[in-house]
Amino acid sequence: MKFFVDTAETREIRELAELGLLDGVTTNPSLIMKAGRDIFEVTKEICDLVDGPVSAEVTATDFDGMMKEAAILAKIASNICIKVPLTPDGLKACKALTDGGQMVNVTLCFSANQALLAAKAGASFISPFVGRLDDISNDGMELISEIRTIYDNYGFETEILVASVRGVNHVKQAALIGADVATVPPAVLWALFKHPLTDKGLEAFLADWAKTGQKIGA
Secondary structure, three states, rough: OEEEOOHHHHHHHHHOOOOOOOOEEEHHHHHHHOOOHHHHHHHHHHHHOOOEEEEEEEOOOOOHHHHHHHHHOOOEEEEEOOOOOOOOOHHHHHHHHHHHOOEEEEEEEOOHHHHHHHOOOOOEEEEHHHHHHHHHHHHHHHHHHHHHHHHHOOOOOEEEEEEOOOOHHHHHHHHHHOOOOOOHHHHHHHOOOOHHHHHHHHHHHHHHHHHOOOOOOO
């Protein structure tokens, strides 16, 4: 499963990219607002930090507006993935953009039927929001399982990009189901490293090594 990070903070992206585990980045208008920077400046910087897809979202809600904004955003870098909403106009734009060779991430997916429509429109990625479904007492991960089954049934190439991830269990469950990508906040990605027994074991090894009085190298 690929890891994307869901942020527009370049410092956090740079630190994660240095781990060699980062496959892409997702942004949205809310994350751009939080970063407090010009969308073109920060998006270009992000694209320079990672080789994989960087999702940049249109803000227009009509087809013509989406296509105009997509043309502008696509010029930022070759690894831009245009993000469009899961609406009739959004899927119309998705079809037009993917037919032209542009990567497209269809966002704000909350049902398997919506995911089916996005795949038929040629989406590169579908972004089901599992955390927001959990918030209203639905099972977000059940949606991922349903989409996986439907896509496998028909051989759709659209990648399932699990979004609105709230914790490490969402990541594990997504991987067990067979999602293609999880886009996670930086704190969740760092939390994947953590286990108390790892810390305890390392502490014991270092204590024993100190007792030997040895060194590796000068």
